[in-house]
Amino acid sequence: MSTERFKSHTNRQIIEEAAEWFVEINEGEADNETRRRFHAWLSLSPEHVRAYLEMVPLWEEGAELDTGANGDPRALIGWCRAGDNVVPLAVPAGSPQSAEKGSDNRHRGPATVSVRLANRFVLAACVLVAAIGVSAWLYASRGTYSAGLGEQRVIALDDGSKIELNSRSRLKVRFTSATRSVELIDGQALFQVAKDAARPFIVRSGDTQVRAVGTQFDVYRRSGSTVVTVVEGRVAVSSPSSVETERKAERTSDAIGLVAGEQIVVGRATAPRPERTDVAVATAWTQQRLVFFRTPLTEVAEEFNRYNKRELVIKDAELRSFHVSGTFSSTDPASLLRFLRAQPELQVNETSAAIEVSVSAPAAPASASQS
Amino acid sequence: MPVDDKQAFVADIARTHGTRLRQFLARKLRTAEQDIPDLVQEIYLRLMRVQHHEAIRSPQAYLFTMAFHVIYQHRLSLAAVPEAVDILDALADSDAYAEDDPAALLDARQRLAEMDRVLRQLPRNVHATFVLSRRYGYTLDEIAQHLGVSRGMVKKYLARAMAHFRLNFAAKEPQK
Numbered sequence: 052m053s054t055e056r057f058k059s060h061t062n063r064q065i066i067e068e069a070a071e072w073f074v075e076i077n078e079g080e081a082d083n084e085t086r087r088r089f090h091a092w093l094s095l096s097p098e099h100v101r102a103y104l105e106m107v108p109l110w111e112e113g114a115e116l117d118t119g120a121n122g123d124p125r126a127l128i129g130w131c132r133a134g135d136n137v138v139p140l141a142v143p144a145g146s147p148q149s150a151e152k153g154s155d156n157r158h159r160g161p162a163t164v165s166v167r168l169a170n171r172f173v174l175a176a177c178v179l180v181a182a183i184g185v186s187a188w189l190y191a192s193r194g195t196y197s198a199g200l201g202e203q204r205v206i207a208l209d210d211g212s213k214i215e216l217n218s219r220s221r222l223k224v225r226f227t228s229a230t231r232s233v234e235l236i237d238g239q240a241l242f243q244v245a246k247d248a249a250r251p252f253i254v255r256s257g258d259t260q261v262r263a264v265g266t267q268f269d270v271y272r273r274s275g276s277t278v279v280t281v282v283e284g285r286v287a288v289s290s291p292s293s294v295e296t297e298r299k300a301e302r303t304s305d306a307i308g309l310v311a312g313e314q315i316v317v318g319r320a321t322a323p324r325p326e327r328t329d330v331a332v333a334t335a336w337t338q339q340r341l342v343f344f345r346t347p348l349t350e351v352a353e354e355f356n357r358y359n360k361r362e363l364v365i366k367d368a369e370l371r372s373f374h375v376s377g378t379f380s381s382t383d384p385a386s387l388l389r390f391l392r393a394q395p396e397l398q399v400n401e402t403s404a405a406i407e408v409s410v411s412a413p414a415a416p417a418s419a420s421q422s
Numbered sequence: 423m424p425v426d427d428k429q430a431f432v433a434d435i436a437r438t439h440g441t442r443l444r445q446f447l448a449r450k451l452r453t454a455e456q457d458i459p460d461l462v463q464e465i466y467l468r469l470m471r472v473q474h475h476e477a478i479r480s481p482q483a484y485l486f487t488m489a490f491h492v493i494y495q496h497r498l499s500l501a502a503v504p505e506a507v508d509i510l511d512a513l514a515d516s517d518a519y520a521e522d523d524p525a526a527l528l529d530a531r532q533r534l535a536e537m538d539r540v541l542r543q544l545p546r547n548v549h550a551t552f553v554l555s556r557r558y559g560y561t562l563d564e565i566a567q568h569l570g571v572s573r574g575m576v577k578k579y580l581a582r583a584m585a586h587f588r589l590n591f592a593a594k595e596p597q598k
Contacts, residue, residue: 066588101458111444248563
């Protein structure tokens with residue numbers, strides 16, 4: 052395979068430099084000088100470009116790792132701190148970090164104490180987040196943003212974060228020196244959060260709180276629930292109903308950790324738990340696409356009404372079990388209507404005020420499902 | 423187009439499609455290995471053609487966007503449909519292309535098992551740092567705090583893990 056072939060002519064030092072640049076660019080805060088040096092490094096040779104590009108699959112696949120026995124970050128931290136094998140790392144010259152040699156593991160205490168401290172830190176952080184959530188209400192500073200019917204807008208915030216607001220959505224932004232707080236009053240928004248470890252970014256949707264430091268995630272406030280989807284990075288979701296979470300480690304804190312590619316629905320009768328999801332589908336709305344996969348007609352109607360002045364009304368209760376799969380343009384609601392009209396089980400009646408969908412006359416299939 | 427417009431364009435692509443762009447690149451870099459040297463050469467040449475490189479605010483996004491375009495056009499040329507493509511169409515297209523490939527899925531699973539094996543060869547700190555960062559999305563500062571090391575050290579751990587993967591991945595595969 053590729054790796055073996057390349058190894059012969061991409062030398063070790065280039066690979067090590069590429070790895071350091073990759074980490075620096077993806078995890079550090081690259082300033083002008085760093086960017087200039089990075090470009091200079093890339094320009095030295097196509098080998099550098101190749102070594103850098105070849106970091107991409109490794110980086111991507113790392114997010115998919117099945118962690119097995121260490122299936123919990125805290126277990127992993129405990130396992131790590133229980134060992135005392137710290138291997139000194141050689142830093143090649145000309146690497147982005149060579150200026151940063153300094154203290155490494157000076158602060159390590161006895162392992163058992165450290166684990167307890169780590170747990171306590173997490174607990175304290177959660178308490179702090181709860182406190183911040185409340186106190187954020189005391190400091191009003193910023194206004195309300197909304198997007199009307201069929202409108203989508205991008206809001207650039209002072210801290211460098213960006214919010215994409217979906218049609219028929221409204222939110223309130225309050226920034227203080229201690230916290231960045233957003234209340235999703237209605238609808239859906241995609242948050243691209245600029246890193247600021249000192250000021251957590253907290254999105255509230257009803258009782259549900261989503262906390263992030265630097266990441267990208269989507270929050271959708273539905274009539275009876277809130278859907279949180281993480282595109283990049285990690286967030287913590289907490290709500291009064293998340294007490295009975297399956298993830299034992301989070302039980303004490305009442306917060307559920309969510310990583311990239313995961314989605315959670317808070318507010319349903321069952322205890323919420325993160326599930327793997329297709330992020331592209333959850334954020335398809337930012338590209339004016341509505342993506343349905345075995346989606347109940349009632350939810351389809353809810354989506355549709357986000358973009359259309361004439362509301363789609365489901366007349367018959369048995370149509371709740373009717374499912375729709377397909378991709379439609381949100382800027383062309385007629386495409387969905389054409390699809391619905393083509394279904395023999397459905398009858399579509401248009402009036403000036405609404406579009407009514409009912410079971411078509413003779414056959415009344417209570418469990419009709421389309422997929 | 424002027425550098426500023428191009429910048430805004432690239433930044434917009436990176437913002438909207440960042441993850442998908444990287445995933446596409448990751449997949450293509452693995453499966454198109456025969457052609458990689460040529461493709462890299464082409465990407466490099468385009469990079470060299472950039473006039474005001476100091477004005478590029480996100481060199482990586484720029485590089486990835488260019489690499490994507492080159493690789494995508496290469497795929498099109500294989501399919502004997504030589505035509506100029508708009509990068510946005512290409513991105514929309516790459517979506518479907520990437521997902522319905524069972525061989526790629528199997529390959530991905532084997533690679534993950536292999537990655538896990540290679541990961542275990544590393545010191546615990548390096549191992550844990552990589553998993554905390556990539557799998558659980560911890561920030562550098564969070565990892566530093568949890569592991570009781572400096573932020574600079576966390577970066578070194580991450581880089582060490584990446585270099586180790588690159589050097590030891592698939593080492594057992596037959597020589598060509």
